[in-house]
Amino acid sequence: MENNNKELEARMAATIGVEVGPQRSWDPVNLPMICHWCQAMGDDNPMYTNLEYAEQSDQGSIIAPPTMIQALTMKGVTETPAPGSVSRTEEQPYVLDMLDEAGYVSVVAVNCDQEYFSHVKPGDDISHIMTIESISELKHTALGEGYFVTELWTFINQDNEKVAEMRFRLLKFKTPQQAQRPGSAGSQSNKPKAPQRPRPGLNRDNAFFWKGLKQGKLLIQRCTSCQTLRHPPSPMCPSCQSLDKDVVEASGKGVVHSFVNLHHPALPAFDDPNPIALVELEEGTRLVAGLINIEPEDVRIGMPVKAEITQCDDELTLALFSPVTE
């Protein structure tokens, strides 16, 4: 349990400060929108709806009620983002989803603070960027154990000026009953499907390679005219322009020609960091492959490695490489 949370907390911490958005408004700020808001809220301040009054004020025109800011960029009843919005991607996992998966399925809003920097007026085009500002340690509250999460919403106008900020704080928690119940969200049986690696695109030029891996073989294309090996595969031999080719099975032995330790984007299907090598096979061709059974900081150029043909999921088999221990 202790360990589980450490891993979760590290993943959650990685989301702090990651900007998501912008989420745009459906329409520029306009008078009917303001009137509807004021009627619903029972606010009869003439600065918001009385054109004549507002024209003679310091502002020179009507302004939108500051507290309306959050409504301006809402998706609307269809939950469709307005055109120009940039949605959250897989590389921007949402901390509340992580907490759901880990069994902290209950939520309660704690508080919401808004700060305004300039007035929003009809014609303004408002969008917002959302970041996670902070995540508390694991807290034991009267409701149950959980985490306080503070979201920071930054609202900007068409001139890229910050017009308002909103801090929205909530508690994601599990009730004592939820915490005790085996098989509840977060336990093994109920886990979502394991994240999958991105898929390669198969075509007539490369399909044999991927088929070979499914049969447990690492294949290298060979020109049958001049015997030159080549990878990645291609229709024509660059050495003699022959279209005739077959394949040889690689021994799987090679050395690390170069490598990286990938941290960003931290994709769910991979370790973080993810060591990936450019391997030079003993046959002479090179290929890119993930490294396994090694700590990222121990990878070295020139290190001998061998292929481990690995079924990653139902569809995908890859040649990963592990260090050769003498």
Added chain:
Amino acid sequence: MAAGSLSGQAAIVGIGATEFSKNSGRSEMTLAVECVTSALEDAGIHPSEVDGLVTFTLDNNPEIEIFREIGGEELKFFSRIHYVGGAACATVQQAAMAVASGVCEVVVCYRAMNERSEYRFGAGMQDTQAQADFETAHYGWYIPHGLVTPASWVAICAQRYMYETGATTEDFGRVAVAARQFASTNPNAWFYEQPITLDDHQNSRWICGPLRLLDCCQESDGGVALVITSAERAKKLNHKPALIKGAAQGACDDPQMMTHFYRQDITRLSEVGLVAKQLYRQAGLTPDDIQTAVIYDHFTPFVLPQLEEFGFCDKGTAKDFIRDGQITMGGRLPINTHGGQIGEAYIHGMNGIAEAVRQVRGSAVNQVDQVNNVLVSAGTGVPTSGLILGQ
């Protein structure tokens, strides 16, 4: 220069740009027409005279739509060049060829994107299953292993470069520090008044070891346009012309799009060497004749081999050149005096060409003394291009 040579026949006579931001708040087409018309105004040429338009891949503004917007009358040449940032200087090459051959008279090269607010190249590639054409399928060799971003592809070559030359991540950091220093005095730069130290670089988070966050350029919204016409007409216009003395494209040595992992020596940017050879020959110049350069800096590690391929230092010695301060103001070759794509904005090379024009005019915010010739490179790790602009 031999008869029939491209050198000196055309000039960049106008430059225009929008502001550079993280969220432009307006459409890409708006950015495009803004920068195109501002470049024409800078040149003193009426938009109706434009008869050629050139851009490069991943720009989403159709040539003919821009032509309509600006009230164009007869469009005689339009081109969209492959390989993204590698094509930046090639836009000027094609414009110069079109002008020199008499195909057209006024060509505008443009680039306008909401790259930061709408796309984000750094987010990584997704599945390529759906489109398994040859080019897309190529990424299938990398993405199932997690090698999904431009930074990760560059990092493979950078690690080997460090191994072979003794360069360190601090040497990469010095490139970023120099760029941010120049940006700090450029009011148009996103990182205006925000210089960094080598410690800042070394303390920035890993993106893909050996690359840290501060080795990667920004992602930006914005647009830049350039106006090219004949050297003859250029003499009668608003500004001192930036003569196009050399303009070249290059691909060689088992070229790939970002992944030249199969060439014998992956530490080399052989296509940059091919561009360099052509540029110097066309212009009748040597590296000694270049006073300042714009060296494409999407990722700092590729600045080092570029300095070598262009002949500013020997292979494997760029680290010493940089440690000696030669790329900063007062050094042998101040580079990216606008702040580069690290400090000013990432407009895929086009803002760097505009800076080279300002250096030739003598109007740069970080002006280098007595500039006769400026070298400009384009995106590296991809089929690339380059320019020599001068008096």
